[in-house]
Amino acid sequence: MTERGGDEAPADVLVAIAGGVATITLNRPAALNALTIPMKERLLAAIQGVACDRAVRAIVLTGSGRAFCAGQDLKERLAPDAPSLDEELILRYNPIVRALRAAPQPVIAAVNGVAAGAGASLAFACDLRIAADGATFVLAFGRIGLVPDSGATWTLPRLVGGARAAEIALLGDAVGAAEALRIGLVSRVVPADALAGEAASMAARLAALAPGATALTKQALAASFDRDLDAALDAEADAQAAAGAHPDHAEGLAAFLEKRPPRFSGG
Numbered sequence: 001m002t003e004r005g006g007d008e009a010p011a012d013v014l015v016a017i018a019g020g021v022a023t024i025t026l027n028r029p030a031a032l033n034a035l036t037i038p039m040k041e042r043l044l045a046a047i048q049g050v051a052c053d054r055a056v057r058a059i060v061l062t063g064s065g066r067a068f069c070a071g072q073d074l075k076e077r078l079a080p081d082a083p084s085l086d087e088e089l090i091l092r093y094n095p096i097v098r099a100l101r102a103a104p105q106p107v108i109a110a111v112n113g114v115a116a117g118a119g120a121s122l123a124f125a126c127d128l129r130i131a132a133d134g135a136t137f138v139l140a141f142g143r144i145g146l147v148p149d150s151g152a153t154w155t156l157p158r159l160v161g162g163a164r165a166a167e168i169a170l171l172g173d174a175v176g177a178a179e180a181l182r183i184g185l186v187s188r189v190v191p192a193d194a195l196a197g198e199a200a201s202m203a204a205r206l207a208a209l210a211p212g213a214t215a216l217t218k219q220a221l222a223a224s225f226d227r228d229l230d231a232a233l234d235a236e237a238d239a240q241a242a243a244g245a246h247p248d249h250a251e252g253l254a255a256f257l258e259k260r261p262p263r264f265s266g267g
């Protein structure tokens with residue numbers, strides 16, 4: 001396993017890479033992993049770093065301690081020289097969301113505890129969400145007189161539909177893990193002590209797939225709500241042509257016929 005974020009860098013964002021899986025851990029547990037400016041810069045660098053690492057085939061985003069992420073560090077906002085809100089979004093939050101979406105690898109949010117404000121938005125921006133049974137999602141923006149950001153107004157209606165998104169975004173009530181599962185905000189809920197293992201095992205399964213085909217599937221799903229059926233059918237044909245031309249498709253066919261597990265090269 002390689003570890004980044006150790007001696008040479010502050011450890012509020014940890015990156016561990018093993019077996020084709022990069023695990024990025026938000027690591028400021030005393031503040032519920034609330035995001036400061038330097039932490040956001042390190043988180044962006046971490047995502048971009050693993051996204052262009054060809055050895056990484058799946059990414060897990062999680063938090064240390066009892067929270068996933070409490071969103072913006074609100075104490076930092078009180079500094080007299082704090083950047084304006086829109087500058088903070090344009091320069092720091094939005095690039096993180098774009099990096100999560102642009103990464104060719106699937107990103108799993110392993111939501112270990114409360115995900116509030118932009119912390120919830122980060123989880124929503126991931127491709128898959130699995131939650132510990134005690135996890136909650138809180139769109140806490142309204143309580144402090146702000147609006148949902150970091151993509152939440154776009155991702156949340158796509159995940160749970162407009163009616164539920166309106167309640168969650170406007171009322172700001174905490175959505176518990178069981179309710180999140182019921183409404184499709186997460187795809188699995190497991191006991192807290194099983195979450196890391198569940199995320200690792202899902203990531204290992206993703207990492208064993210043909211990376212090019214997986215990236216194309218991620219892209220197609222992300223684009224689906226912005227396409228009509230005709231455009232989706234055309235896009236699927238293009239993606240299938242690209243996937244089928246890759247040696248990993250031939251390897252998958254050979255493995256099927258030889259009744260053995262495939263060994264995808266990525267390439």
Ligand code: LHQ
Nearest residue numbers: 030031032034070071072073074075085088116117118140
């Ligand atoms: C915190 C925080 C926190 C600092 C807990 N900051 N310390 C984007 C653009 C630019 C700027 C504005 O914002 C945004 C996007 C956003 O993210 S806005 C939304 C920001 N987040 C929130 O409003 C959530 C604030 N936190 C909470 O509501 C609660 O802490 C939750 C519901 C997350 C957890 O409640 P509890 O389990 O009761 O924990 P707690 O409140 O006791 O917090 C534990 C510690 O963590 C505490 O520190 P202390 O020194 O007193 O032990 C909190 O101050 C600290 N903490 N969130 N966002």
